[in-house]
Amino acid sequence: MAEDPLALVPDFPDEDPSTYPPIQPGGSLILAWQVRNKRVVLVGGGNVAATRLVHLLSASASITLIAPPSGLHPETAYRLKTHASQITYIPRNFQPTDLTTSPSTISLVLTAIDDPVASTEIYTLSKQLGLPVNVADVPPECDFYFGSVHRDGPLQVMVSTNGNGPKLAAMIRRRIADSLPRDISTAIVRVGELRGKLRKLAPGKEEGGEEDGVD
Ligand SMILES: C[C@@]1(CC(=O)O)c2cc3[nH]c(cc4nc(cc5[nH]c(cc(n2)[C@H]1CCC(=O)O)[C@@](C)(CC(=O)O)[C@@H]5CCC(=O)O)C(CC(=O)O)=C4CCC(=O)O)c(CCC(=O)O)c3CC(=O)O
Numbered sequence: 320m321a322e323d324p325l326a327l328v329p330d331f332p333d334e335d336p337s338t339y340p341p342i343q344p345g346g347s348l349i350l351a352w353q354v355r356n357k358r359v360v361l362v363g364g365g366n367v368a369a370t371r372l373v374h375l376l377s378a379s380a381s382i383t384l385i386a387p388p389s390g391l392h393p394e395t396a397y398r399l400k401t402h403a404s405q406i407t408y409i410p411r412n413f414q415p416t417d418l419t420t421s422p423s424t425i426s427l428v429l430t431a432i433d434d435p436v437a438s439t440e441i442y443t444l445s446k447q448l449g450l451p452v453n454v455a456d457v458p459p460e461c462d463f464y465f466g467s468v469h470r471d472g473p474l475q476v477m478v479s480t481n482g483n484g485p486k487l488a489a490m491i492r493r494r495i496a497d498s499l500p501r502d503i504s505t506a507i508v509r510v511g512e513l514r515g516k517l518r519k520l521a522p523g524k525e526e527g528g529e530e531d532g533v534d
């Protein structure tokens with residue numbers, strides 16, 4: 320029989336586990352997902368799609384937006400025109416070939432449509448193709464949730480209530496934003512510039528200390 324791998328894990332008698340962060344299961348893995356120049360398929364052109372576009376354009380994604388012209392929200396229509404180089408517009412309802420033709424080029428699928436049957440079809444197809452998907456309105460058909468985001472230059476703060484209260488998330492986000500110093504983004508930009516300079520001056524030596532230098 321194979322040896323129990325836990326038997327190989329060393330003991331650390333001098334360590335105090337009560338100093339480690341407690342685990343609260345049931346949360347989300349909150350990440351800063353890099354979608355720059357990656358293809359994101361957004362189905363729907365209404366109000367919710369307009370909010371998704373703000374996030375995707377802010378993250379410099381390459382977007383394919385699929386929605387009939389008749390259903391476009393004014394903000395979505397505006398973004399299509401102002402960001403034509405970043406958004407490929409397909410002016411019709413979703414078709415399975417939108418995903419099946421070249422799934423390996425797609426990073427994410429988002430739906431924001433008022434048709435639950437079509438939503439489920441897109442969800443099922445995305446899962447068959449191994450693509451991460453968010454179906455607005457249907458938490459069980461989401462590999463990831465959106466959160467309420469405060470953006471100020473390089474700073475992004477996201478609040479999630481893990482499906483419990485999206486409006487509450489927006490309220491908490493506003494409170495956090497109000498509590499931040501007004502010039503915080505300038506400070507962050509300067510720290511970024513300093514780190515860049517330090518990297519050039521002492522390549523490979525920055526770990527564990529440059530913020531002390533900034534202090
Ligand atoms: C699970 C999740 C999945 C996801 O969308 O990724 C989800 C699900 C659902 N939302 C619903 C409704 C509304 N959502 C909003 C607003 C936001 N919703 C957002 C996220 C999320 N919404 C994810 C969980 C995030 C979390 O828990 O923290 C925000 C934070 C981010 C964003 O979407 O960009 C954004 C605020 C951004 C901001 O303002 O800062 C409003 C208010 C409005 O539009 O003004 C309403 C209408 C009023 C109301 O119902 O409260 C319904 C019921 C639909 C119905 O049946 O009517 C469901 C489905 C359900 O709960 O079952």
Ligand SMILES: NC(=O)C1=CN([C@@H]2O[C@H](COP(=O)(O)OP(=O)(O)OC[C@H]3O[C@@H](n4cnc5c(N)ncnc54)[C@H](O)[C@@H]3O)[C@@H](O)[C@H]2O)C=CC1
Binds near residue numbers: 392413434454456
């Ligand atoms: N954050 C969230 O999760 C929230 C979700 N919602 C839900 O999200 C959904 C969308 O909301 P809104 O944008 O306000 O709706 P909307 O009615 O303004 O827009 C729906 C859009 O989907 C398009 N559409 C419908 N069927 C389509 C298909 N088969 N292929 C391509 N496009 C199609 C329409 O043409 C339109 O552009 C609704 O179900 C709503 O209840 C609403 C608020 C917040």
